[in-house]
Amino acid sequence: MTLYEKIKQLKPELTDEDFAPSTGTIVLQNDSDGKGDYIREWNHPTITQPTNAELNGVS
Amino acid sequence: MSTVKTKKVQLGTDATASNNFTIYQPATPDGTLRIGVGNADSPTEVAQVTSSGLSVTGNLSVTGNIPVQNTGPAFSAYAGSGNVSISSNTWTKVALNSEEFDTNNNFDSTTNYRFTPTVAGYYQISGLIGTEGSGATTRTLAMIRKNGGEFKFGDDLSGNTHTGSNVGVNALIYMNGSTDYLELWIYMTGTSTHYNGTLQRTYFQGTLARAV
Numbered sequence: 001m002t003l004y005e006k007i008k009q010l011k012p013e014l015t016d017e018d019f020a021p022s023t024g025t026i027v028l029q030n031d032s033d034g035k036g037d038y039i040r041e042w043n044h045p046t047i048t049q050p051t052n053a054e055l056n057g058v059s
Numbered sequence: 060m061s062t063v064k065t066k067k068v069q070l071g072t073d074a075t076a077s078n079n080f081t082i083y084q085p086a087t088p089d090g091t092l093r094i095g096v097g098n099a100d101s102p103t104e105v106a107q108v109t110s111s112g113l114s115v116t117g118n119l120s121v122t123g124n125i126p127v128q129n130t131g132p133a134f135s136a137y138a139g140s141g142n143v144s145i146s147s148n149t150w151t152k153v154a155l156n157s158e159e160f161d162t163n164n165n166f167d168s169t170t171n172y173r174f175t176p177t178v179a180g181y182y183q184i185s186g187l188i189g190t191e192g193s194g195a196t197t198r199t200l201a202m203i204r205k206n207g208g209e210f211k212f213g214d215d216l217s218g219n220t221h222t223g224s225n226v227g228v229n230a231l232i233y234m235n236g237s238t239d240y241l242e243l244w245i246y247m248t249g250t251s252t253h254y255n256g257t258l259q260r261t262y263f264q265g266t267l268a269r270a271v
Contacts, residue, residue, distance in 0.1 A: 002146035002147065002149070003146060003149065004146055004147055004148045004149055016148060016197075016198075016248055019148040019149075020198075021150070021200055021202075021212075021215075021246055022209075022212075027150065028146070028148060028149040028150065029149060029150045029151070030145065030146060030149055030150070030151040030152065031152050032151060032152040032153070032154040032172060033170075033171075037146050037149050040150070
């Protein structure tokens with residue numbers, strides 16, 4: 001399961017628009033360095049960023 | 060055959076000094092030959108010749124062709140790993156792990172997949188990413204990042220239900236020749252999103268267009 005899918009499972013009210021380039025408030029990123037996806041920016045006005053524990057708890 | 064040794068030779072004897080020319084060595088020799096307009100007693104320098112070449116003070120007008128040897132950095136890198144899966148809705152750096160050419164060893168194809176030119180100037184940069192999804196991909200973007208930040212967006216295919224497309228980005232970018240670097244990034248939404256890692260479909264290229 002990707003980071004995006006985990007976030008969507010934890011925060012189902014989020015839409016693709018929230019992640020959209022330039023206009024979205026959340027930026028997910030992968031530097032292709034073997035460390036995987038991560039949250040680069042989370043600026044959503046109402047929905048809080050999930051914790052690592054919450055993300056790790058999603059299977 | 061005789062040899063003439065002198066420091067100045069005036070060509071022309073017109074009463075108007077600007078109609079004459081002087082080839083001369085400076086008062087304190089510095090390895091240069093000077094060409095000037097005017098009489099030998101006070102020529103106005105217009106060109107210098109040294110062991111490394113010709114330097115013109117004013118404009119250079121050429122009627123014919125000048126073959127130019129551009130030795131600035133040029134590179135062409137590509138993703139050579141077959142299909143590379145990426146996460147939907149996630150900006151992903153394209154892993155350009157193979158090189159077609161890299162004339163100045165300025166492209167890192169092993170760790171950071173970035174171009175860091177060591178010559179300052181304006182670079183013409185282009186990239187293309189061949190993308191595919193086993194299901195519909197609804198948005199696909201290409202972008203050049205400079206020093207890690209969003210810099211130039213390219214093709215942005217939205218609202219489509221295609222399973223594959225090529226997205227490109229082109230830009231003329233100033234690079235400081237020391238710390239500035241460029242990377243190629245991709246963003247996709249859809250199912251089983253991936254880009255095609257072949258020389259033909261996913262590549263990043265650039266060349267020095269004008270040095271500073």
